[in-house]
Amino acid sequence: MHFESITRADGAFQQSLTAEQIEAACRRGFGREPESAVELGGGSFNTTYRVDFDEPVILRVAPAWSYRIERDFMRHEHASLAFFAPIAALMPRTLFVDFTHDLIPRDYTFQTMLGGVAGPDGLRDLADKKDFFRQLGEIVRTVHGVRGERFGRPAGPTFATWSECVLSTLDDTARDLRDAGLDDSDVREVQALAAKNADVLDEITEPRLLHGDLWVPNVRLDNGRIVGVFDHDRASWGDPAADWSLYEAGSRPGTDRDAFWDTYGQRDESPNAAWRANLYRAVHMGAVRIERHRLGLTDKIPASYEQMAQVLAELR
Structure with a gap:
């Protein structure tokens, strides 16, 4: 061989x-x-x-x-x-x-083995990037249409309520940061705010399927069409607004990414939904901080504390 x-x-x-x-x-x-x-x-x-x-x-x-x-x-x-x-x-x-x-x-x-080319390479060559994000929005909407019975990771643990699931994730994130020798105090504050506002989280009563990492790096393209979706190892049952796809789609307003909402549908702009969206940003930032540490990107870790401070100011 x-x-x-x-x-x-x-x-x-x-x-x-x-x-x-x-x-x-x-x-x-x-x-x-x-x-x-x-x-x-x-x-x-x-x-x-x-x-x-x-x-x-x-x-x-x-x-x-x-x-x-x-x-x-x-x-x-x-x-x-x-x-x-x-x-x-x-x-x-x-x-x-x-x-x-x-x-x-x-x-x-x-x-x-999937066909096509890597998403980042294919997107770079597209003249109409808005069409790509419309395709992505439709795929994510389809995934989020799948209903589950309990919240959490498919292989467990699972939870009866969304607040229990979110609090468990935040606790694991803080413990991981502590094990990595990083300051976990801001994540612990996020956890305390989530516990205080558990009723706002528990407005989400129906678990939906989340891919967990469906964005440009995890698709394949052929002549501008998405022909492959992979790496759903971060899949879970939860609030669609908490999925990584929505975090990425909303991270650069005023760009081609806005076309994502044309097919996915517009976000809930109610005060409670906006609070949850900020909480989910904090959850993702904690995960990104761990990933940066694991990858040895130590120069990018301080920025995560600055970004978390901004989110905390909106959650308080």
Whole structure:
């Protein structure tokens, strides 16, 4: 088997597999060894390979460890897969999953390979970027139309109320920050405000499916059309307004991103909805801070405290 891996520093978060591990995983999943396995760059969480048999497939391998708010992402992705049926034609097919840790001491999955080009590359070349965001708005609206029974991550834990779910996420975020040696006091203040205003959160009574990371980096494009959607490992059941897609769509008003709302539908502008939207911004900022720390982007961490202070001023 031809094998190529990415050289990383000792202690790096992402760790490559050996050729022998990939061969063993392929024998288990497909009954034979592949012609080649080439590690792909671009992602920052899972380790990913293009594996060639008669047709290429994608092998994704979970990290050896993760923070609480990032834990068991691959298991959440697998548990939620059936609920993404309305957009199944856009998503890769899962070919084989192994969570036993028998051959590799990490979760891994094989999936079909999507066509098209990477979203950032395809978007850069588009003359009409508004049409792209209209397509994205329609896809996100379709995902949010799927109803659930409880709030939380698909593989658990789940919660009877939205406020319990949000408070748990904020608690995990604060604990992760503390474990990382970062100041968690602003997230703890957000948590206290969320607890004080639990009734505002609990106006959300129906869990809806959230992709968790559906934006430009996680789509594939072909001649301006979105032909692929992937990486729903942050999927959850919650308030659609809390999804990352809406956070990104509203982050640069007055730009082409505004076309997202043409197909998704306009946001609830009521005072309670506006308060929840600010709270969700704080939740996302806490997650972004953890991610920046994990990626070693220490120069960008101070900005997260400045942004959180602005959000806190609006929540108080």
